[in-house]
Structures are given as structure tokens and as C-alpha cells.
Amino acid sequence: QVQLQESGPGLVKPSETLSLTCTVSGYSISSGYYWGWIRQPPGKGLEWIGSIYHSGSTYYNPSLKSRVTISVDTSKNQFSLKLSSVTAADTAVYYCARDNYGLPAPSFDPWGQGTLVTVSS
Amino acid sequence: QTVVTQEPSLTVSPGGTVTLTCASSAGAVTSGNYPNWFQQKPGQAPRALIYSTSNKHSWTPARFSGSLLGGKAALTLSGVQPEDEAEYYCLLFYGGARVFGGGTKLTVL
Numbered sequence: 001q002v003q004l005q006e007s008g009p010g011l012v013k014p015s016e017t018l019s020l021t022c023t024v025s026g027y028s029i030s031s032g033y034y035w036g037w038i039r040q041p042p043g044k045g046l047e048w049i050g051s052i053y054h055s056g057s058t059y060y061n062p063s064l065k066s067r068v069t070i071s072v073d074t075s076k077n078q079f080s081l082k083l084s085s086v087t088a089a090d091t092a093v094y095y096c097a098r099d100n101y102g103l104p105a106p107s108f109d110p111w112g113q114g115t116l117v118t119v120s121s
Numbered sequence: 122q123t124v125v126t127q128e129p130s131l132t133v134s135p136g137g138t139v140t141l142t143c144a145s146s147a148g149a150v151t152s153g154n155y156p157n158w159f160q161q162k163p164g165q166a167p168r169a170l171i172y173s174t175s176n177k178h179s180w181t182p183a184r185f186s187g188s189l190l191g192g193k194a195a196l197t198l199s200g201v202q203p204e205d206e207a208e209y210y211c212l213l214f215y216g217g218a219r220v221f222g223g224g225t226k227l228t229v230l
Contacts, residue, residue, distance in 0.1 A: 046221040059217035106155040107172030114166050
């Protein structure tokens, strides 16, 4: 079955760039679908960050758009998130998920287990 | 930016029925917003329950159902079990944008 796994540094300094990678197994990214990033600050709700199509076209959350870049590497079956100029407010568990937008019945599934990123000096 | 609103908290007795709703600041929620519902328990990743208004995943218990109700998306739990105590999130699609609701903490008491 399709599985997703987030990876990247668990600690990032303020003003630096947060970088995470999601590795997909059980499905070839180049075959289709959107692939998304979602985050959840401690004790708070879910926030969609953005999604990328296998071809590279992207949708971003307007509130984060100026700082976010999502890219895809089909050769590694991975997609990545970069969030620049981070502050403590960017501390969160970051999830990746398959974003089935474009299908007749869009869904957001499956999800990775999530990775906690803390922004602190 | 569109805001999606859910009840912050609800309480239900075991065996009872409860309906969670999901409203949009952009107007009535329609099937074109493809409402999705997720369950999240402490320390776990969200688990998809309902997609595109009323479709269930293969693992979704039969007691969960999705619908549109009075201009909102709705998630109804019938015959609530203690293990249904969790946070529930809705997700709406607005063309290329996706917006999560703030979540409903469901207590089974």
C-alpha cells in the first residue's frame, strides 16, 4: 500500500530555512496525484501549507505563499518543503499526505506519521 | 482568506448520536467543496474518515456518515463508542486552495 515518510532536521534556528522531504513508497509519484504538506502547531489545529502535482504545478496557502516552496523529485519518488525566514510560530508537527484533488471524489489520504520541527536558537 | 468554522467542543453519551458541522465564511458549503472529515487522537496523525461529502474509506466504521446540512458539511456519529473520543477536522476545497476547519473536540461521557 502507499506509505509516506517525512524526514528532515528537528531543530531549525530563527530566520533560517526549514527543509523537509517526504518519501513515498508503494506508488510512483510520476504516475499522478497531488502531494501535500500540512502542519499542526502544538495543541492547535491543522493548517494546509501547499500541494504539488506530479508535473510540478503547485498550490500554496496564501498566508504562507511568500515563504514556501514545494518541489518534486520523481527520480527519488520524493517531494520536498522549504519554508524560509522561520520564527517560533513555525514550530509544528509537519505532515505530508497524498492530495487526491482532481479525482471525481477528492480526498486527502494516506498521511505520513508526521515530524516535529522546533524553531529555536 | 476563507475561514472554515467547526464547533470547538461537543459532548455525547455512549450509544448516542451527535452531529458535527463545518461552515464556510465564503457561503454555503456545497458538494463542489468536496468536504473531507478526519479523526485525530492524541499523539497520532489524522486519519481520513469521509471524503467528498459522504464517501467512506474502507476502514471507516459504519456509524460515521457525512452529509450536507443547512449550508454546512456535517459528520454524524450514530451509536457513539468510547473510542470515538477524539478531535475531528473538516477540510474544504476551494479550487486550488484547501482549508481546514479549527477542529471539534468530541468527548464521550
